[in-house]
Amino acid sequence: MANIFAEKQCVISGIGQSEIGRRLPRNGLQLTVDAVKQALDDAGLSRSDIDGVSSWPGQMQHAAPGFSPVSITDLREAMDLKLSWYNAGIESTQMSAIINACMAVASGQARHVICFRTMTEASSMAKGTRSSVQGTGSQRISGPFQWQLPFGAFSASSWAALVASRYMHEFGATREQLAQVALNARSNAMLNERAVYRDPLSMDDYLASRMISDPLCLFDCDVPIDGSTVIIISHKDCVPDLKSKAIHIEAIGGPLYGRDSWDQQDDLTRFGAEDAGKMLWSRTDFKPKDVDFAELYDGFSFLTLLWLEGLGFCGRGEAAAFVEGGQRIGRDGELPLASHGGQLSAGRTHGLGYFHEAVKQLRGEAGSHQLSGDRKLAVVSNGGGNLSGAALLRRD
Amino acid sequence: MTETTVTDASSLDKTVGPVPELDELNSFFWTSGEDGKLRMQYCDDCQYWQHPPSVCCRKCLGEGIAAKVMSGKGTVAAITVNRMPWMPGLKIPYLLVIIELDEQPGLRLTSAMPSAEPGSVRIGDRVKVSFEQREDVWMPFFELQ
Numbered sequence: 001m002a003n004i005f006a007e008k009q010c011v012i013s014g015i016g017q018s019e020i021g022r023r024l025p026r027n028g029l030q031l032t033v034d035a036v037k038q039a040l041d042d043a044g045l046s047r048s049d050i051d052g053v054s055s056w057p058g059q060m061q062h063a064a065p066g067f068s069p070v071s072i073t074d075l076r077e078a079m080d081l082k083l084s085w086y087n088a089g090i091e092s093t094q095m096s097a098i099i100n101a102c103m104a105v106a107s108g109q110a111r112h113v114i115c116f117r118t119m120t121e122a123s124s125m126a127k128g129t130r131s132s133v134q135g136t137g138s139q140r141i142s143g144p145f146q147w148q149l150p151f152g153a154f155s156a157s158s159w160a161a162l163v164a165s166r167y168m169h170e171f172g173a174t175r176e177q178l179a180q181v182a183l184n185a186r187s188n189a190m191l192n193e194r195a196v197y198r199d200p201l202s203m204d205d206y207l208a209s210r211m212i213s214d215p216l217c218l219f220d221c222d223v224p225i226d227g228s229t230v231i232i233i234s235h236k237d238c239v240p241d242l243k244s245k246a247i248h249i250e251a252i253g254g255p256l257y258g259r260d261s262w263d264q265q266d267d268l269t270r271f272g273a274e275d276a277g278k279m280l281w282s283r284t285d286f287k288p289k290d291v292d293f294a295e296l297y298d299g300f301s302f303l304t305l306l307w308l309e310g311l312g313f314c315g316r317g318e319a320a321a322f323v324e325g326g327q328r329i330g331r332d333g334e335l336p337l338a339s340h341g342g343q344l345s346a347g348r349t350h351g352l353g354y355f356h357e358a359v360k361q362l363r364g365e366a367g368s369h370q371l372s373g374d375r376k377l378a379v380v381s382n383g384g385g386n387l388s389g390a391a392l393l394r395r396d
Numbered sequence: 397m398t399e400t401t402v403t404d405a406s407s408l409d410k411t412v413g414p415v416p417e418l419d420e421l422n423s424f425f426w427t428s429g430e431d432g433k434l435r436m437q438y439c440d441d442c443q444y445w446q447h448p449p450s451v452c453c454r455k456c457l458g459e460g461i462a463a464k465v466m467s468g469k470g471t472v473a474a475i476t477v478n479r480m481p482w483m484p485g486l487k488i489p490y491l492l493v494i495i496e497l498d499e500q501p502g503l504r505l506t507s508a509m510p511s512a513e514p515g516s517v518r519i520g521d522r523v524k525v526s527f528e529q530r531e532d533v534w535m536p537f538f539e540l541q
Contacts, residue, residue: 135413140416141414141417142419150414152411152486152490152492154478157478162474162475165476211477212479213477213492214477266502
């Protein structure tokens, strides 16, 4: 594949992650600085090397407490960063922090870009505010949410559940099949000392758990956390100077070709995942069969099924059968998923956590939850519904 | 949060939820139920219904698009039962649906079926619109035909 794509000039040079937990004593900015320090050390860079910062969705503490409590300004001021380029904004795809960083580095706007995603949803929930549920106050609703919240569809759990119900209706998928996504995540989390939920989870536990929005139960929904993840994107020319093994960004994209909606898309059970798959594979000579493992978005278990299909790991309507029994997606299966426990069991790091995990696995540094064998090519996906981004990461 | 005593018997059956902010694009939709009829934007040139409302037809970009009365009938395309008490006063569990409207394949409305018991509705069931006034808007809910 021609070397014309921005991401092929870029590597992941360093990764960092704060403590991840339910209600941590450190605030969002402290957690972010923790993660940045760790990523700098991992890359062998100093803060004076950093000349770019990229984030998504930007600080929105007022609109959605805990969802994105830290601004670029907060971080820049806290760490006295000298920035040639910085960008964050919600009107972009969930993976945009990484995509934009690649474009900034390839175009020479910056050489080393910190990408961060910080959540304090667990602490916010403990204070009685749940960022994932909007519209429960007295204000009037405008914008896209007006087509869901007034009817009582307050939570993304209901939006995803509606589409899941249609998917099950059309393709005969069952709760027992869907459960495998959650059970696989938990069995991996049991090996990962940093995961939030590490108790064994059986099919009986899953089927007996309380329903949130049918057909999704408690274990189909990811777990809000406090924590921060940092990924540093650098120019590939820097590779000889890096402390850790550089991970190449073979391809990346965050498109949306269909309706920007949860109910108007041409096919109710196809979302942006399919668009991201088309774009991803158009930027590389690798094929889905070449992928050694995948960190697919599992904010809801059902979204993983759409990603398996959208990225071409199985055919349309075949994802439930693909995960049935759990062997294929298990640690020794043909496509291991959620090797750290996913957002379902390791915590809702909200996108960048999958990059962190994929880099650990590709370097062979995942310790107690390291996958067996030589794993050189990984897919990461972010988002559900109309938000979708996918990346292909490669180790030489 | 303050405890309130409901004295108006008719309000017992009312749903609770936020109210849309009315603007020049959406007012026709949210007040359409005042005469008991559902309306969406329609482009005569393209013979195309679109939702949510916008400033032009998304097919031809013409501005001749206008609100038009619909049958108010459709089919349940997707269904869920929400069991979480997301806000005070919510009567759980309740049915949420995506309705595919008869006028055009893929023309849908996320809505609820407050008068139907969870478990009594299936994907494929035929439904009709049933409005409930909430402040100055008329919520287009659905019930079985």
